[in-house]
Amino acid sequence: MCLAIPGKIVELIEGDNPLATVEVLGVRRKVDLGLLEPADPGRAGDWVLIHVGFAMSKISEDRAREQLELLEALGEAEAAALEVRGYSNLET
Amino acid sequence: MRYVDEFRRPELIRKTSEEIRHLADPARHYRFMEVCGGHTHAIYRFGLHQLLPSNIELVHGPGCPVCVLPMGRIDDGLAIAENPGVIFTAFGDMMRVPGTRGSPLEHQSRGMDVRIVYSPADALKMAVANPDRHVMFFAIGFETTAPSTALTLIRARQQGVRNFSVFCNHVTIIPAIRAILDSPGMRIDAFIGPGHVSTVIGCRPYEWIAKNEHKPIAVSGFEPLDLLQGILMLLRQLSDGRAGVENQYARVVPWEGNRAALKAMSDVFELRPYFEWRGLGFISQSALRIREEFSEWDAERRFAVPGIRVTDPKAAQCGEVLKGVLQPAQCKLFGKECTPEHPVGALMVSAEGSCAAYFNYEHRKVAAGVP
Ligand code: SF4
Numbered sequence: 001m002c003l004a005i006p007g008k009i010v011e012l013i014e015g016d017n018p019l020a021t022v023e024v025l026g027v028r029r030k031v032d033l034g035l036l037e038p039a040d041p042g043r044a045g046d047w048v049l050i051h052v053g054f055a056m057s058k059i060s061e062d063r064a065r066e067q068l069e070l071l072e073a074l075g076e077a078e079a080a081a082l083e084v085r086g087y088s089n090l091e092t
Numbered sequence: 093m094r095y096v097d098e099f100r101r102p103e104l105i106r107k108t109s110e111e112i113r114h115l116a117d118p119a120r121h122y123r124f125m126e127v128c129g130g131h132t133h134a135i136y137r138f139g140l141h142q143l144l145p146s147n148i149e150l151v152h153g154p155g156c157p158v159c160v161l162p163m164g165r166i167d168d169g170l171a172i173a174e175n176p177g178v179i180f181t182a183f184g185d186m187m188r189v190p191g192t193r194g195s196p197l198e199h200q201s202r203g204m205d206v207r208i209v210y211s212p213a214d215a216l217k218m219a220v221a222n223p224d225r226h227v228m229f230f231a232i233g234f235e236t237t238a239p240s241t242a243l244t245l246i247r248a249r250q251q252g253v254r255n256f257s258v259f260c261n262h263v264t265i266i267p268a269i270r271a272i273l274d275s276p277g278m279r280i281d282a283f284i285g286p287g288h289v290s291t292v293i294g295c296r297p298y299e300w301i302a303k304n305e306h307k308p309i310a311v312s313g314f315e316p317l318d319l320l321q322g323i324l325m326l327l328r329q330l331s332d333g334r335a336g337v338e339n340q341y342a343r344v345v346p347w348e349g350n351r352a353a354l355k356a357m358s359d360v361f362e363l364r365p366y367f368e369w370r371g372l373g374f375i376s377q378s379a380l381r382i383r384e385e386f387s388e389w390d391a392e393r394r395f396a397v398p399g400i401r402v403t404d405p406k407a408a409q410c411g412e413v414l415k416g417v418l419q420p421a422q423c424k425l426f427g428k429e430c431t432p433e434h435p436v437g438a439l440m441v442s443a444e445g446s447c448a449a450y451f452n453y454e455h456r457k458v459a460a461g462v463p
Contacts (some may be wrong), residue, residue, distance in 0.1 A: 053211025
């Protein structure tokens, strides 16, 4: 469960809590941004590293690409895709 | 070196590997512990020892969350799930970890409602969607996952979801390192610091290792080059007679950590006076429990927990492997009674467990006659 999966914030979701639609490995999921530094919250277009469904840090696009390649190299890309598809759907 | 060209930046890898060879004192035997299970996996996967001189030994540490969980806690969690109406949820890693009467998956086949979730937030959603049931999330992990559990509990309270609870087994990495340094007969020269845990806790908490124990530490990333650079940093410190904390993974790990995540953790959790670790025994102030303010969502307070204590099967040497005293293949059960298909200990279950990593990348290769 220590996979760090990069995703791109597509749009912020209006509401009390900082939620966003994030595109991760080709699928869109609702991700909680509440663990990002409040002084530097996520915006549409930002890349974030996701752990167990929560954005844990903002990263650059280059870092995101590196992380994807690393998951591939570690043989974890499939496990990551399974994890992301396993996050419950946007509608639910 | 057959694999180097498949890695990113092969030139730099060759150069770093040469520098390591050059700097390593042939008269010494170095023991470097990688604390994080993700590193253990990466080291085996990449066959990193091929890039290191033989007098640098990488010792696998306790940073595999399911591996350090004593069997009694699994039994306790399953006992909670015996209560009527309870749905047992956990990460996939937990599902095959053996308890006294079988793993969660085996309990599922005997009729228990056991479901995999990939996020604690999804366990909370499941509770909302099943108001006539009680959803219990079996929480495990170091500081990488603890903030997510914390924020999920904050959301549960905000939303007033009362049919949800967490069975908290979160542990903290620093006391485990301390326990390893304190164990008799243990010789570790330096530490490769965990990557993801450090994005949360930062680098400061390691300073005491450098200061009081005079052990260098290099927080490192997961790519072959990252790990080699981390090892080179450690060697340089040792050869200069220095001991400090260095951050090889600064492109991801901020020195101060993630303050929002640390705040969520401290709002929801407090330190337990002590907690049992598999192989390491009881370690004081090494684990988190849910604060009084969130007691309604604390499975340990809501349900009667038997507090089961079980000793591991005698022949299983998980404890010695976790402490780095033995390498995986030195366990008497390794590859015989204990395999990934039929795990006896948790180190054989998780991809981050050193026994599974060794079995999958080294043992199978040897068995297949691959050089
Ligand atoms: S081989 Fe099995 S029993 Fe032996 S240490 Fe590894 S997990 Fe434990």
